[in-house]
Amino acid sequence: MHFKRFFNFKPNKNNNLFIIFNNGKVLFDLDQKTFLLNSSFLNFENYDFEKVGIAEDGEMNVYAIDISNTNFHYKEQGYTSLIDYDMRYLLSILDEEQINLIGRGNQLLHWIKSNKHCGYCGALKEFNLSEEAMFCKCNGLMIYPTISPCVLSLIIKEDKILLARNALFPEGLYSALAGFIEVSETAEETLKREVFEEVSLKVKNIKYYGSQSWPFPSQLMIAYTCEYESGDIKVDGEEIVDAQWFSIDNLPNIPPLSTLSGRLINSYIEDH
Numbered sequence: 001m002h003f004k005r006f007f008n009f010k011p012n013k014n015n016n017l018f019i020i021f022n023n024g025k026v027l028f029d030l031d032q033k034t035f036l037l038n039s040s041f042l043n044f045e046n047y048d049f050e051k052v053g054i055a056e057d058g059e060m061n062v063y064a065i066d067i068s069n070t071n072f073h074y075k076e077q078g079y080t081s082l083i084d085y086d087m088r089y090l091l092s093i094l095d096e097e098q099i100n101l102i103g104r105g106n107q108l109l110h111w112i113k114s115n116k117h118c119g120y121c122g123a124l125k126e127f128n129l130s131e132e133a134m135f136c137k138c139n140g141l142m143i144y145p146t147i148s149p150c151v152l153s154l155i156i157k158e159d160k161i162l163l164a165r166n167a168l169f170p171e172g173l174y175s176a177l178a179g180f181i182e183v184s185e186t187a188e189e190t191l192k193r194e195v196f197e198e199v200s201l202k203v204k205n206i207k208y209y210g211s212q213s214w215p216f217p218s219q220l221m222i223a224y225t226c227e228y229e230s231g232d233i234k235v236d237g238e239e240i241v242d243a244q245w246f247s248i249d250n251l252p253n254i255p256p257l258s259t260l261s262g263r264l265i266n267s268y269i270e271d272h
Contacts, residue, residue: 001062001101005108005132005145006053014039015060019105023068025084026102035090035102036062037079047072052108055101064105066113087215091258099258103215110217111145147213147220149181151190154264155203157228157245161268163252164199164235164243174252175261176223177240187222195226199243200234203227209267212260223264248272 010016017036020027028035049070055062067074074082087106091099111134118125118136125134125143133142154176155162163174179194181187188206195203209223235243246252248269255262 001055001057003055003104004053006056006061006129007051007127008053009051009063010061017060017062018042019054019062019064019102020074021064021066021068021106021109022074022084025086026090027074027082028085028090029079030081030083032081035085035094035098037082042074042079044072050109050113052105052112054104054108062101062105064109066109092256094258100213103213106215107147107213107218108145115143145218147218149187149220149222150178150214151181151187151194152176152178152209152221152223152261152264153191153195153203153206154209154223154225154268155195155201155228156225156268159272160245160247161265162199162201162228162233162243163246163254163265164240167239167241172253173255174242174244174246175255176264177243178221178261187224191224191226196231198236198240199231201231202229204229209264210260214260221260223260225264225268 016039018039019035020037026035027037029037047070049072050066052064053061054064087102090102094102115125115134117123118138121136121138123136123138125136128135128142131142133144135142164177165174169175177195177198179190179198181190191206192203195201203226205227207225209225211223212221214221233243235241254265257263257266
């Protein structure tokens with residue numbers, strides 16, 4: 001399957017597939033066990049919704065469609081076993097290729113919804129086919145999909161790791177520290193700043209672990225391990241409500257392996 005961006009919408013071709021988003025959730029066919037829906041039971045005529053082509057495979061096109069806040073009643077279209085699943089739940093049951101496809105659809109829908117109008121003249125933007133980008137004739141500036149890079153840091157102190165609980169986490173869940181890269185910062189500078197801001201610690205020996213696209217809505221997670229250097233834990237009390245040193249035989253609930261933070265923590269466990 002070849003990733004592309006395109007707007008030529010052909011809803012009634014039998015070999016097209018659709019990923020349908022509805023208020024942050026994804027429609028899933030329980031009978032076929034798939035989120036890739038074909039047009040056999042779907043009638044998209046006379047509906048105005050956000051849509052974008054995200055991939056192609058020979059004669060087959062894959063589209064992402066957002067039916068939020070429309071009168072499109074999918075339960076009346078012919079499918080009898082559709083359910084809407086939260087995207088974060090799907091991350092725990094799908095394979096990496098499927099996760100990437102759903103994530104790409106969500107991110108590209110966010111891109112077109114966020115860039116409909118020109119920031120200079122206010123006119124509706126057009127789509128440049130060769131560049132696969134949005135642009136306006138007033139200045140010809142190409143607007144490509146953007147990502148927000150975010151750093152994950154797993155701090156190691158002797159035989160323990162620091163895990164923290166974000167105020168938005170479910171009760172009992174702890175993870176590695178995370179923060180967005182600011183303008184003019186390197187990823188390593190961001191890591192040091194975020195660690196100090198969130199838990200008042202200084203770190204050293206920063207080592208790259210890996211990365212993951214994270215479609216909530218358009219993030220790139222970049223993970224590192226690092227070593228404790230100095231300081232006492234003092235949480236900011238706003239974003240981070242608790243942070244503690246944990247040994248591997250006394251860990252709290254941690255993120256699943258479908259997430260980069262879960263794999264980062266698990267890699268430390270496997271090495272020790």
